[in-house]
Amino acid sequence: MRGRDDETGDFFSPSRSQQRRDALDVLALGEQLVAMSAAQLARLPIPEALLPHIRDSQRISSYIARKRQIAFLAKQMRKLDDEALDAIRDAMSKDGDAAKRETASLHRVEALRDALLGDDGDAAMTELLDTHPHADRQHLRQLVRNAHDERKRNKPPRAYRELFRELRDLLADGEAGGDEPDEEGDDHG
Numbered sequence: 139m140r141g142r143d144d145e146t147g148d149f150f151s152p153s154r155s156q157q158r159r160d161a162l163d164v165l166a167l168g169e170q171l172v173a174m175s176a177a178q179l180a181r182l183p184i185p186e187a188l189l190p191h192i193r194d195s196q197r198i199s200s201y202i203a204r205k206r207q208i209a210f211l212a213k214q215m216r217k218l219d220d221e222a223l224d225a226i227r228d229a230m231s232k233d234g235d236a237a238k239r240e241t242a243s244l245h246r247v248e249a250l251r252d253a254l255l256g257d258d259g260d261a262a263m264t265e266l267l268d269t270h271p272h273a274d275r276q277h278l279r280q281l282v283r284n285a286h287d288e289r290k291r292n293k294p295p296r297a298y299r300e301l302f303r304e305l306r307d308l309l310a311d312g313e314a315g316g317d318e319p320d321e322e323g324d325d326h327g
Contacts, residue, residue, distance in 0.1 A: 165212040167227065172196055172208055183225045188214060247306045254282050254301070255289075273308055 141150045152160070171179065171188075172195040179192065191211040198204040215223065253262035259282060267275055281304060284297030 161212070161216065164215050164223065165209065167223065168192075168195075168208050168212040168215055170230065171226075172211070182229045183222070185218065185222060188218075243309070244306070247302060247309055250305055250309070251298075251302050254278075254305075255285055255298075270308055272311075278304065 142148065143150065151157075171182075171184070171192050174182075179189070184192070188211070191207070191214055195204060195207045195211055198207050250262070250266065253259070254266070256262070263279065263282070266278070267273055278301075281297050281301040285295070285301055287293075288295055288297055
């Protein structure tokens with residue numbers, strides 16, 4: 139029974155509805171874990187005791203048997219403390235945020251590459267070199283020329299891809315270097 143504290147009137151334990159919602163949350167988390175690859179699972183702080191149950195669930199192909207195994211996995215997960223489950227959830231959400239940031243970064247690099255190869259490539263190159271004065275001007279200009287030449291001759295896009303890699307590295311260095319002056323400025327201010 140649930141029971142109440144005579145002095146405060148608070149309940150001793152969560153309601154059955156809340157317990158069911160919590161159990162369904164753990165079941166959903168278990169289903170997400172089963173859907174992940176081994177490499178993704180390796181990045182999560184999953185206790186060693188759960189890994190065999192996750193692998194068993196992944197191995198089973200029968201719908202009903204898999205559902206039963208995932209329910210058993212969820213039962214094992216409910217035995218863990220809340221901190222362990224929260225750590226798994228946090229790691230999964232961080233991975234999602236990191237993936238979104240990485241995708242946005244790649245889109246910025248693609249847009250910059252397209253601007254450099256577009257009709258107004260000189261202006262884009264000037265702007266890039268103004269924002270990144272440490273960049274190798276000659277090498278970037280050579281890659282742009284080679285990429286234009288590849289397009290004209292219908293050759294494989296070797297320079298096009300190399301330009302992407304150079305821009306990605308340049309922007310990654312710029313973002314990493316761009317954080318340092320702000321921190322130094324905060325220390326003095």
